[in-house]
Amino acid sequence: MSEVTSTDLYEVTMALSYLREDMRAPATFSLFVRDLPPGRGFLVAAGLEGVLDHLSRYRVSGSDVEEFAEVLRRPVADLEPLRGLSFDGEVRAVPEGRLVFAGEPLLEVTAPLPQAQLVETYLLSLVVHQTAIASKAARCVLAGAGRPLVDFSLRRTHGPEAGLRAARLCALVGFAGTSNVAGAHLWGVPAAGTMAHSYVEAFPSEEAAFRAFARTHPGPVTFLVDTYDTDRGVATAARVFADLGLGPGCGIRLDSGDLGAQARRARTALDAAGLQDVRIIASGGLDEYGVDRLVRDGAPIDAYAVGSKVGTAADAPYLDAAYKLVEYDARPVMKLSAAKVTAPGPKQVFRGPGLRDVIGLANEAPPEGTEPLLRTVMRGGLRTDPPDTLAAARARFETDLAALPEESRRLTDPVPPLPSASTRLTALTTVVRHRVESGASGAGRQTT
Structure with missing residues (x-):
């Protein structure tokens, strides 16, 4: 299936009409999130690399035209104006890893x-999905308070491609590893994993399973100890570790039940066996809330594996995002629908200390002490710079997170920063609103 035809039908019908009407002047669209989901104090910008890849190779082929014609039940000749159309525009965007807030453009296409x-x-689709996942994963990093986290989401994500992206996004915000083999290889992320309960069940006993696993994998190993009775599983694992001389780097995994209480008993048993270096890893339906409870309770857990709820951003699986026309043929435009008003004109976000943001016009000077967030990342349909790296995105994330006010970092009842509008943007909005409401939207150009 072509990426070109992975679109909504009305994009095709509108584009065809524009071509028929010779409406080919430059247009600027702004992609932004109207409101943060409940319980979110920030979002992490993500998905830009996929956007640039898509636009770099975008071209409507003959088979795309045939597919459009088939679904529209129209002769292929009617769709011929679309053949050969490619993207040769400009993209300005917030780099991946930066924190963003409601109403701020994540990217603008001209x-x-x-x-x-x-x-x-x-x-x-690219930006909304990846920003939602990255934002959920970032909250897990906050909850972990410095403890390593591992992405276990692949088996529960909405398809393998979503799982591959989740592995990258978790790494972007600081996860230590992933169970996703393809993700580990593609993104250069450490692979991590243990064994399944089925592996233990396939052997006559837990001890036989643990010994067999250690024979195959002589390096540091992690035993899943709760297939039957967790306390007995811990004791068996300790005995195998001791007999085989295994210790530093090895671990046990707890995957069900009262993880805090089991971790305390396991730590006591392991220490008593002289295995203070054996780590305890917890998994099983965890997200930032579960991790936060265990950390606050002082559970002796060394690392957390999170999966289903993070890879699907379970409590906020979508964002109220929009891609709206803000200027056509040098004429600023805006939407006045109830609860969905948009601001006109190409924009810039100016960031001050403490992540205090001002949304202004793209062509205005930055207020003193601020930096512009949106950068030109594509011009003439070509990237302006080499592909970004995970390390660079992660560094941006860590810098912004460190500057985020404490009230916005809270996992429960956070208070997200509210960007303000610049004087020039406010003035332009007033002018365009008046023009639209007076019915003069077609009465010539309005420049900024």
Whole structure:
């Protein structure tokens, strides 16, 4: 299936009409999140690398035109104006890893109107999904308070591709590893994993399973100890570790029940056996809330594996995001629908100390003491720089997170920062609103 046809039908019908009407002037679309989901104090910008890859190779082929014609039940000749259309526009965007807030553009696309319209659906899908997952994973990092976290989400994500992205996004915000073999290979992330309960069940006893596993994997190993009785499983694991001379780097994994209480008993048993260096890893339905409770309770857990709830951003699986036209042919435009008003004109986000942001116009000077967040990352349909790295994105994330106010870092009832609008953006919004409401939207150009 072509990426070009992975779009909503109305993108095709609008683009075709624009071409028929010779509406090919530059248009700027802004992609932003209207409101943060409940319980979120921030979002982590993500998905930009996929956007740039998509736009770099975007081209409507003959088979795409045939597919459009088939679903529209129209002759192929009617869709011929779309053939060969590619993306040769500009993208300005917030780099991956930076924290963003409601109303701030994550990216802006400026291109001939049919091009900028056709790419809407794919760009929204990439940015919304990945920003949601990265933001959920970042909250787990906060909850872990410095303890290593591992991505175990692949088997519960919405398809293998989503799992591959989740492995990258978790690494972006600081996870120590992933169980996803393809993700570990592709993104250069340490692979991590233990064994399943089925492995233990396949052997006559837990001890036989543990010894067999250690024979196959002589390096540091982690035994899953709760297939039958957890306390007995811990004792068996301790005996095997001691008999085989295994210790530093090895671990046991707890995957069910009262993880805090089991971890305390396990730590006592391991220490009594002289295995103070054996780590305890916890998993099983965890997300930031579960990790936070265990950390606050002082559970002696060394690392956490999180999966289902993080890889699907279970409590906030979507974002109220939009991709809206803000300027066409140098004329600022805006939407006035109830609860969905948009601000006109290409924009910039100016960030001050403490992540105090001002949303302004793209062509205005930065207020003193601020930095512009959106950078030009594509011009003429080509990247302006080499592909970004996970290390660079992670460094940006860590810098922004350290500057985030404590009230916005809270996992429960956070207070997200509220960006303000610049004087020039406010003035332009007033002018355009008046023009639209007076019915003069077609009465010539308004420049900024």
